[in-house]
Amino acid sequence: MNLNRMEQRISAEDIANMDKRYRVNFINSLPGFKSANLIGTHNEVGHTNLAVFSSVIHMGSNPALFGFVTRPTVVPRHTYQNIQTTGHFTLNHIHPGIFKSAHQSSARYPDEISEFDAVGLTPIYSEKIKAPYVSESSIKIGLELVEEHNITANGTILVIGRVLELFLNEDIIGGDGFLDLEKAETVCISGLDAYHKTQKLDRLPYAKP
Amino acid sequence: MNLNRMEQRISAEDIANMDKRYRVNFINSLPGFKSANLIGTHNEVGHTNLAVFSSVIHMGSNPALFGFVTRPTVVPRHTYQNIQTTGHFTLNHIHPGIFKSAHQSSARYPDEISEFDAVGLTPIYSEKIKAPYVSESSIKIGLELVEEHNITANGTILVIGRVLELFLNEDIIGGDGFLDLEKAETVCISGLDAYHKTQKLDRLPYAKP
Numbered sequence: 001m002n003l004n005r006m007e008q009r010i011s012a013e014d015i016a017n018m019d020k021r022y023r024v025n026f027i028n029s030l031p032g033f034k035s036a037n038l039i040g041t042h043n044e045v046g047h048t049n050l051a052v053f054s055s056v057i058h059m060g061s062n063p064a065l066f067g068f069v070t071r072p073t074v075v076p077r078h079t080y081q082n083i084q085t086t087g088h089f090t091l092n093h094i095h096p097g098i099f100k101s102a103h104q105s106s107a108r109y110p111d112e113i114s115e116f117d118a119v120g121l122t123p124i125y126s127e128k129i130k131a132p133y134v135s136e137s138s139i140k141i142g143l144e145l146v147e148e149h150n151i152t153a154n155g156t157i158l159v160i161g162r163v164l165e166l167f168l169n170e171d172i173i174g175g176d177g178f179l180d181l182e183k184a185e186t187v188c189i190s191g192l193d194a195y196h197k198t199q200k201l202d203r204l205p206y207a208k209p
Numbered sequence: 210m211n212l213n214r215m216e217q218r219i220s221a222e223d224i225a226n227m228d229k230r231y232r233v234n235f236i237n238s239l240p241g242f243k244s245a246n247l248i249g250t251h252n253e254v255g256h257t258n259l260a261v262f263s264s265v266i267h268m269g270s271n272p273a274l275f276g277f278v279t280r281p282t283v284v285p286r287h288t289y290q291n292i293q294t295t296g297h298f299t300l301n302h303i304h305p306g307i308f309k310s311a312h313q314s315s316a317r318y319p320d321e322i323s324e325f326d327a328v329g330l331t332p333i334y335s336e337k338i339k340a341p342y343v344s345e346s347s348i349k350i351g352l353e354l355v356e357e358h359n360i361t362a363n364g365t366i367l368v369i370g371r372v373l374e375l376f377l378n379e380d381i382i383g384g385d386g387f388l389d390l391e392k393a394e395t396v397c398i399s400g401l402d403a404y405h406k407t408q409k410l411d412r413l414p415y416a417k418p
Binding site: 027069126147164170177205 | 217218220221224227228229230231233234235236238239240242243244245246263264266267268270271273274275276278300302305308309313314316317318319322327335349355358360361362363365367369372374375376377378379382383385386387388390391395396397400401402403404405406407408409410411412413414416417418
């Protein structure tokens with residue numbers, strides 16, 4: 001072993017022996033900074049639901065596919081149930097003006113309470129998507145469910161959606177399609193509960209040997 | 210439709226009609242800021258491989274599981290092939306001192322060239338993991354393959370690994386297990402090729418109704 005002397009080794013056994021809350025904070029910090037999205041849905045009678053997720057990833061560009069991970073047996077289980085019901089959901093970027101409201105949506109509200117009302121965000125609808133967008137979000141994406149995968153190792157589910165439409169301000173779109181997420185003031189998440197703004201180091205050219 | 214007037218609507222048809230390179234930039238920007246990790250592997254004769262990924266996500270804390278998405282038929286296919294061979298891989302955080310080298314690892318080097326050598330990063334091994342760590346990374350995680358899912362919608366693969374060990378400096382670990390990724394200088398990615406440092410807005414308490 002020739003790892004840097006300053007570094008501590010933490011084993012799988014150490015992780016298993018951690019206090020539950022400590023472990024959740026620790027392991028959630030490990031992948032690095034994560035995307036910050038509010039997922040909007042509604043149920044069979046149109047009651048709206050909103051929940052913050054840090055597991056949304058790009059899965060493909062043509063067709064445009066995004067995935068996220070959810071645990072169906074715990075909060076925010078309504079998100080998953082509603083997507084099963086309607087086949088639709090929305091992704092809505094979080095900015096500094098709404099990150100506290102966004103985080104508050106992770107509280108365990110009763111079924112009859114909409115997180116939109118509880119946290120003070122505004123649901124709006126397009127004609128295309130059977131799920132509410134967050135009016136205050138600078139980037140809003142409407143998707144249809146296309147695929148699910150049950151993760152055997154821990155009972156979570158990977159939910160994959162295809163983009164049907166999206167809304168954003170044109171002035172963040174670069175000439176080559178790149179979006180200036182700093183202009184949109186999109187934030188990111190570390191761990192379970194830390195929100196960060198960003199500062200661009202550089203955009204790098206397509207790498208060639 | 211009552212979306213903000215400033216916003217442009219972009220439909221699935223608009224996306225399908227985009228120029229390929231434009232679409233890749235655009236859709237890769239949409240999920241928000243993404244984690245930035247170098248994945249280290251080696252093949253059956255120990256030739257090392259290194260590739261940058263922005264799709265690593267937390268999938269569970271007990272056991273500690275992380276997933277990433279790869280496309281087996283294109284670069285960086287060696288990562289996937291090597292994980293099939295050895296059952297192991299490493300995740301290594303990227304900081305401002307190595308982000309240009311990290312990005313360069315995405316170039317299509319011939320089989321016999323190690324990206325470590327080509328981009329000037331240093332492979333190091335622990336006794337536990339049959340894959341190289343990146344010496345220069347401030348957070349290094351060693352995993353074993355536990356599960357794969359073939360994504361029907363576009364032929365990509367979700368690869369899931371379980372943490373066997375990790376290395377980091379103790380001084381970034383908070384009293385409650387939260388890691389100070391800004392102290393570790395971990396960066397994040399937007400789109401395909403933009404690297405960002407972060408500035409914490411706040412850590413928020415556990416949300417209650």
